[in-house]
Amino acid sequence: MIDFRGVYFKYRRGPVVLQNFTAQFSNSLTIILGPNGCGKSTLLKIAAGILKPTEGIVEILGKPPDELRGKIAYIPQSGGLYPWMTVEENIALPLKLLKKPEREIRETVHKVSEILEISDLLKRYPREISGGEQQKVLLARAMASGADVWLLDEPFSMIDIDYRRELIQILRGVGKVMVVITHNVQDAIDLGGEIYVVNGPPLKITAVLKPGDYTKAEELTEVVKSAFKK
Numbered sequence: 001m002i003d004f005r006g007v008y009f010k011y012r013r014g015p016v017v018l019q020n021f022t023a024q025f026s027n028s029l030t031i032i033l034g035p036n037g038c039g040k041s042t043l044l045k046i047a048a049g050i051l052k053p054t055e056g057i058v059e060i061l062g063k064p065p066d067e068l069r070g071k072i073a074y075i076p077q078s079g080g081l082y083p084w085m086t087v088e089e090n091i092a093l094p095l096k097l098l099k100k101p102e103r104e105i106r107e108t109v110h111k112v113s114e115i116l117e118i119s120d121l122l123k124r125y126p127r128e129i130s131g132g133e134q135q136k137v138l139l140a141r142a143m144a145s146g147a148d149v150w151l152l153d154e155p156f157s158m159i160d161i162d163y164r165r166e167l168i169q170i171l172r173g174v175g176k177v178m179v180v181i182t183h184n185v186q187d188a189i190d191l192g193g194e195i196y197v198v199n200g201p202p203l204k205i206t207a208v209l210k211p212g213d214y215t216k217a218e219e220l221t222e223v224v225k226s227a228f229k230k
């Protein structure tokens with residue numbers, strides 16, 4: 001579903017992050033686990049079409065990212081909400097860009113806000129809500145957008161442990177193609193997708209674990225620790 005073939009990417013004042021990188025993420029839910037600075041966010045930004053590789057081919061559902069504008073929901077590791085817009089306006093933005101009727105926009109925003117338990121935050125600005133609430137708003141925006149592909153960079157890092165599991169169940173029910181970057185092995189298990197353990201830069205895949213291979217965080221932690229060293 002997400003295909004990287006011979007991809008090369010280097011930051012102008014940074015390392016070569018992708019060097020002839022080839023991978024096919026074919027599960028509808030891909031989880032990427034790896035240490036700080038190895039290149040996970042860069043890979044996701046390339047998939048989202050935000051960064052352009054200098055060599056190689058990137059395809060999502062058979063198309064280059066540029067042809068999928070409006071069909072990809074990308075949630076960055078930090079930021080991502082427009083500070084001058086209310087929470088409601090931030091969630092509505094992708095639907096506005098798609099020129100959906102006002103009534104449909106209103107209904108969709110209210111529906112997703114109820115699902116994510118943020119209805120009471122709609123009139124506030126991003127600076128007036130907590131970090132975890134901001135992450136919920138970003139997920140609400142992805143949900144409202146109806147995008148087919150969700151690229152999520154550490155989407156639960158500030159969500160408390162009690163709500164996290166509930167949120168993961170909600171996301172699993174959305175039924176979209178998803179790539180999720182996480183540092184948290186328990187989240188990876190709860191998500192239940194195919195887990196790619198990576199290292200770098202340059203980014204390389206050191207282990208691929210099928211859903212259900214590991215049910216205990218301790219077992220997966222051991223595999224991840226040894227894969228990080230490869």
Ligand SMILES: Nc1ncnc2c1ncn2[C@@H]1O[C@H](COP(=O)(O)OP(=O)(O)OP(=O)(O)O)[C@@H](O)[C@H]1O
Pocket residue numbers: 011012013014015017034035036037038039040041042043077201
């Ligand atoms: N704009 C930039 N310019 C130069 N180097 C960069 C830039 N952004 C990232 N890098 C470097 O590229 C490498 C990969 O960064 P990236 O953000 O993709 O890592 P990551 O795996 O997502 O890390 P983390 O888990 O800490 O978020 C790192 O060595 C980082 O220092």
